[in-house]
Amino acid sequence: xxxxxxxxxxxxxxxxxxxxxxxxxxxxxIIWIFIEVMMFIFIGIVFKDSVVTSSFIFYFVIQRLASxxxxxxxxxxxxxxxxxxxxxxxxxxxxxxxxxxxxxxxxVKSFSSFSLFLVxxxxxxxxxxxxxxxxxxxxxxxxxxxxxxxxxxxxSMLISSLGGLIISDLKSVxxxxxxxxxxxxxxSTFTTYTSxxxxxxxxxxxxxxxxxYSDWLLNTKNNQVMLIWLMFVIIGLPPFPLFFIxxxxxxxxxxxxxxxxxxxxxxxxxxxxxxxxxxxFRIVVSILVYQ
Amino acid sequence: MIILFVNLFLVNLFVVFSxxxxxxxPRRVHFILDSSKSFFKGLFNIGVGDKTFYSLFYSLFYxxxxxxxxxxVPLSVSPTLYYYYTFSFSFVMxxxxxxxxxxxxxxxxxxxxxxxxxxxxxxxxxxxxxxFRQIIRPLTLIIRLSTNLSAGHIMLYMFSFxxxxxxxxxxxxxxxxxxxxxxxxxxSLLQAYIFTSxxxxxxxxxx
Numbered sequence: 295x296x297x298x299x300x301x302x303x304x305x306x307x308x309x310x311x312x313x314x315x316x317x318x319x320x321x322x323x324i325i326w327i328f329i330e331v332m333m334f335i336f337i338g339i340v341f342k343d344s345v346v347t348s349s350f351i352f353y354f355v356i357q358r359l360a361s362x363x364x365x366x367x368x369x370x371x372x373x374x375x376x377x378x379x380x381x382x383x384x385x386x387x388x389x390x391x392x393x394x395x396x397x398x399x400x401x402v403k404s405f406s407s408f409s410l411f412l413v414x415x416x417x418x419x420x421x422x423x424x425x426x427x428x429x430x431x432x433x434x435x436x437x438x439x440x441x442x443x444x445x446x447x448x449x450s451m452l453i454s455s456l457g458g459l460i461i462s463d464l465k466s467v468x469x470x471x472x473x474x475x476x477x478x479x480x481x482s483t484f485t486t487y488t489s490x491x492x493x494x495x496x497x498x499x500x501x502x503x504x505x506x507y508s509d510w511l512l513n514t515k516n517n518q519v520m521l522i523w524l525m526f527v528i529i530g531l532p533p534f535p536l537f538f539i540x541x542x543x544x545x546x547x548x549x550x551x552x553x554x555x556x557x558x559x560x561x562x563x564x565x566x567x568x569x570x571x572x573x574x575f576r577i578v579v580s581i582l583v584y585q
Numbered sequence: 586m587i588i589l590f591v592n593l594f595l596v597n598l599f600v601v602f603s604x605x606x607x608x609x610x611p612r613r614v615h616f617i618l619d620s621s622k623s624f625f626k627g628l629f630n631i632g633v634g635d636k637t638f639y640s641l642f643y644s645l646f647y648x649x650x651x652x653x654x655x656x657x658v659p660l661s662v663s664p665t666l667y668y669y670y671t672f673s674f675s676f677v678m679x680x681x682x683x684x685x686x687x688x689x690x691x692x693x694x695x696x697x698x699x700x701x702x703x704x705x706x707x708x709x710x711x712x713x714x715x716x717f718r719q720i721i722r723p724l725t726l727i728i729r730l731s732t733n734l735s736a737g738h739i740m741l742y743m744f745s746f747x748x749x750x751x752x753x754x755x756x757x758x759x760x761x762x763x764x765x766x767x768x769x770x771x772x773s774l775l776q777a778y779i780f781t782s783x784x785x786x787x788x789x790x791x792x
Contacts (some may be wrong), residue, residue, distance in 0.1 A: 300689065300792050305679035314673045389721060408688070 302339060309335040316420055322368045326361065329420045334358060338415065340409045349404045356397055360387040365544060378435060381428055381444055388421045391475050392450030402469050411505045413496040414472045418479060425483040426490060437551050440484050444559045451477045451563055455570035464508050466514060467577050471528065475571045483547040491541045500528045518581050525574045614789040629782060638788065653773035657736060657766065666735045668727050675723035686791050701707055722787055732782050737769045
C-alpha cells in the first residue's frame with residue numbers, strides 16, 4: 295500500500311468501475327472485454343507497485359493465453375460440444391486449479407501487499423463471474439460439467455493443502471490458502487449467485503485485513519491476538535461464519551447433483567479441507583510458542 | 586439501456602475519430618471538439634494547470650450531460666434517474682479516493698478532521714462531523730442528481746394527466762408542460778455540471 299501515488303486514483307477508479315460494470319452484465323463477450331480492461335489497469339497499478347517485473351510478465355502471459363482460448367471456446371460453444379470442457383479447463387488455468395497451479399506460488403509471492411490483494415481477490419472475482427454466467431447459460435449440461443470439474447477440484451484441494459505444509463511465513467500461507475479457497479470459489483460457481491458472492495465477499499474481507507496489516511500485525515501482543523482471531527475466521531471452523539457458508543455450498547451441490555460419485559467426491563473434498571487447516575495452525579502455533 | 590449504449594458509442598466515436606492525426610485538414614468535427622473543450626475549460630477551470638484528471642472529468646461531464654438530456658425525450662427512460670446507476674459512479678469514485686488517500690496521506694487526512702483555528706471544546710465533536718461528511722459524500726452526489734431529475738419528470742407526468750380531464754384545462758396545461766420541459770432541459774444540463782464539479786471538488790480537496 296505504500297507505493298500508491300495520487301495518480302493511482304485514476305487506475306483504481308477505472309478498475310473498480312469496470313468490476314462493477316462486469317458484475318451487472320450477462321453477456322459473455324462483454325464480461326470477457328471487461329476482464330481484459332481490468333487486466334490492463336492492473337498492469338498500471340502493479341508497475342507502480344511491483345518489485346520483480348519478470349514474475350509479473352509471467353502472470354500476464356499466462357492470463358492472456360488462457361483468456362484468448364476462453365474467447366475462442368465461448369464463441370464456438372454453440373456448435374462444438376467440447377468447447378464446454380475447454381472453457382472450464384482454461385478457466386481453471388486462470389484460477390490456478392490443480393493441473394495448472396505450479397506457476398502460481400512462484401509468480402504471486404514477489405508481489406507487494408496491495409497488488410497481492412488485487413491478484414487474490416478482484417482478479418479472481420471477474421473470472422468467477424464469467425464461469426458463473428457460463429454455467430447459467432449452459433445449465434442443462436450442468437451435471438456433466440460439475441462431474442468434470444469435481445475431479446480437478448478434489449485433486450487441487452489435496453495438492454494445495456499438502457503443498458502448504460512446506461512453508462511457514464505469513465505471506466506464503468496466504469498464497470497457499472488462496473489456492474485452497476479458490477477451489478471453494480470455483481465450486482460455488484455451480485450454485486446460486488447469492489451464495490457465490492457471500493463466500494467470495496467474506497473471504498476477501500478477511501484476506502484484506504490479513505494482507506494489508508500483515509506488515510505490522512506481528513509487532514505487539516495485541517496484534518498477535520488479532521492475527522490468531524483472523525486465522526480462526528479464515529480456517530472456517532464451526533463457530534465462525536465461513537464454516538456455515540461452506541456448509542451451505544455443500545448442501546446446495548448435494549441437492550443439485552446427488553449421484554453416488556458426487557457424494558463420495560464431496561466427502562473427499564471435506565476430508566482434504568481438514569488437512570488444509572494444518573497450514574493455518576502452524577502459523578498460530580508458531581506465534582503462540584515463539585513469541 | 587439502449588440509450589446508454591448509443592450514448593457511450595457516440596461519445597467514443599466522436600472522441601476517437603475527431604483526433605487530428607486522422608485528418609489532413611481541420612474539419613467540422615474539430616470545430617465541435619475544440620468548442621466542447623473550450624466550453625469544458627470555461628466551466629471547470631481544470632485543464633490549465635492540473636492535467637492529471639482532465640480526461641476523466643471531461644468524459645464524465647459529457648457522459649452525464651448527454652445521458653441527462655436523453656431523459657427529456659418523451660416516453661424514454663434514462664439510467665441517471667435511478668439511484669442504482671449513479672451510485673455505481675459515485676461510490677466507486679469515493680472508494681478509490683479513500684483507498685488512495687489512506688495509503689498515501691493518512692496522517693494529513695486525519696489532521697484535516699479538525700480545521701485550523703477551531704476552539705478546543707469543539708475538537709471533540711468536529712472530527713465526528715467531518716468524518717460523517719466524508720462518509721455521506723457519495724450519497725449526497727447521487728441524491729442531488731437523481732432526485733432533481735426525477736422530481737421534474739414526475740411533475741411532467743402528473744400534469745400530463747390533467748390534460749385528460751377536460752379540454753379547457755388541456756390548453757393551460759400545455760403551456761405549463763412546455764415551460765416545465767424547458768426547465769427540465771436546463772436542470773439536466775445543470776445537474777451534469779454539478780455532479781462533475783462536486784466530484785472534482787471532493788477529489789482536489791482530499792488528494
